[in-house]
Amino acid sequence: MSKIVVKKIKKSKTIIEIKYTVSDELKEFFNLDNYFKVDYYEDVTKVPDSIAVIPFISNVLPIIWLTDSELVIDELDEAYAKSINKTRKAFNDMYETNIFKGKVTINKTITNKPLKRKENTSVFCSGGVDSTLSLVKCLKKNQKPLLITIWGTDVWDHNTEGWSSLNEYATSLGKKLKLKNLFVKTNFRKFIYEHVLTEKLLKAKINDSWWRGIQHGIGLLGHVAPIAYLHNIKEHYIPATLNKKNLGATCGSFPTIDESVKFIDCKIKHSGYEYTRLEKVENIVKYFKKEKVNLRVCFMDKGAKLNCCNCEKCYLTIMELISVGANPRDYGFDITDEEIAKIPAYLKAKASDSPINIEIWDAIIEKCYKNRDYIMSNPNYKWILKYRNQRNIISYLLWRSRL
Ligand SMILES: [Zn+2]
Numbered sequence: 001m002s003k004i005v006v007k008k009i010k011k012s013k014t015i016i017e018i019k020y021t022v023s024d025e026l027k028e029f030f031n032l033d034n035y036f037k038v039d040y041y042e043d044v045t046k047v048p049d050s051i052a053v054i055p056f057i058s059n060v061l062p063i064i065w066l067t068d069s070e071l072v073i074d075e076l077d078e079a080y081a082k083s084i085n086k087t088r089k090a091f092n093d094m095y096e097t098n099i100f101k102g103k104v105t106i107n108k109t110i111t112n113k114p115l116k117r118k119e120n121t122s123v124f125c126s127g128g129v130d131s132t133l134s135l136v137k138c139l140k141k142n143q144k145p146l147l148i149t150i151w152g153t154d155v156w157d158h159n160t161e162g163w164s165s166l167n168e169y170a171t172s173l174g175k176k177l178k179l180k181n182l183f184v185k186t187n188f189r190k191f192i193y194e195h196v197l198t199e200k201l202l203k204a205k206i207n208d209s210w211w212r213g214i215q216h217g218i219g220l221l222g223h224v225a226p227i228a229y230l231h232n233i234k235e236h237y238i239p240a241t242l243n244k245k246n247l248g249a250t251c252g253s254f255p256t257i258d259e260s261v262k263f264i265d266c267k268i269k270h271s272g273y274e275y276t277r278l279e280k281v282e283n284i285v286k287y288f289k290k291e292k293v294n295l296r297v298c299f300m301d302k303g304a305k306l307n308c309c310n311c312e313k314c315y316l317t318i319m320e321l322i323s324v325g326a327n328p329r330d331y332g333f334d335i336t337d338e339e340i341a342k343i344p345a346y347l348k349a350k351a352s353d354s355p356i357n358i359e360i361w362d363a364i365i366e367k368c369y370k371n372r373d374y375i376m377s378n379p380n381y382k383w384i385l386k387y388r389n390q391r392n393i394i395s396y397l398l399w400r401s402r403l
Pocket of ligand 1: 312
């Protein structure tokens with residue numbers, strides 16, 4: 001049986017570094033010049049090894065499972081150790097398969113108690129629609145969640161400019177809502193070779209990328225364990241990627257998978273699965289009616305702007321906001337009404353006709369139709385209603401562009 005053996009957990013001030021050995025058969029999946037390393041920007045020296053190792057474990061477990069290998073660890077948090085098989089089962093169920101196998105050997109499980117008494121909630125904060133809706137759900141429960149922003153996810157760990165913009169965004173959101181920010185820098189997408197994992201372990205069995213199909217739920221969640229220990233987090237919210245209407249769609253982040261994960265006495269809440277994207281926007285607008293907050297939906301090169309306002313992600317969010325009667329300029333979109341009138345020209349040239357995008361645009365058109373008095377009152381918004389009786393806006397525009 002191939003093996004991954006954890007050899008050393010090094011904690012130096014704010015950084016956790018893991019050293020491990022990997023059997024020859026597994027070496028093609030790992031960048032062994034770049035060992036797993038996380039910076040928490042706060043002192044982590046008090047975090048016990050049985051918790052400090054979880055961010056690493058949560059990112060190698062799927063490799064162990066899909067290669068039917070063995071993971072060897074000296075000490076592991078008891079709650080997390082118990083959750084591992086439930087998560088493995090949730091993956092097998094998600095993909096209706098039995099290919100998630102493997103073995104985890106733990107020398108000693110440890111029952112941990114959080115460092116602080118005062119209990120906390122936390123939520124991942126990236127500024128997108130999914131993440132902001134999770135935040136709204138926490139705030140509605142009168143919780144004051146810690147905002148956890150991770151560098152190394154959508155913004156690569158070498159992209160310092162992208163990070164300073166995300167960091168600035170999260171900090172100002174924290175200030176505005178009087179919430180504490182926590183930042184994490186991780187190489188969790190670089191210590192492995194995602195493309196090799198996708199190609200060799202997924203392609204024949206699961207038609208998805210390593211990131212989307214496997215890593216982005218549990219891999220991210222593992223990073224919360226040391227924070228949960230330091231700040232006594234009882235519940236952590238992870239924003240839903242899919243929603244209950246996406247029947248049959250598969251994804252590595254899903255209620256059954258994410259909520260199987262537990263560490264110390266912290267539970268995971270997969271948040272917002274009951275809402276479509278448009279319903280999320282509607283809830284965000286309703287909640288922040290008085291004190292507007294900026295959204296940050298776009299990862300294109302934005303210069304000084306928060307959102308580029310020149311890509312499909314920006315355009316669909318702008319039209320979602322308009323469809324629910326909101327002004328996109330109040331939510332971080334620096335765009336004029338005249339520019340909004342030109343959106344169809346952009347879609348004609350560049351729109352993506354993926355089923356998810358088509359569904360999103362269809363929902364926008366229907367919502368605009370419901371709010372047609374408001375939409376018709378602005379000559380720059382009227383164009384959207386023209387597409388209501390077409391098959392859908394994207395295929396209509398693509399068809400038109402081919403004429
Ligand atoms: Zn954009």
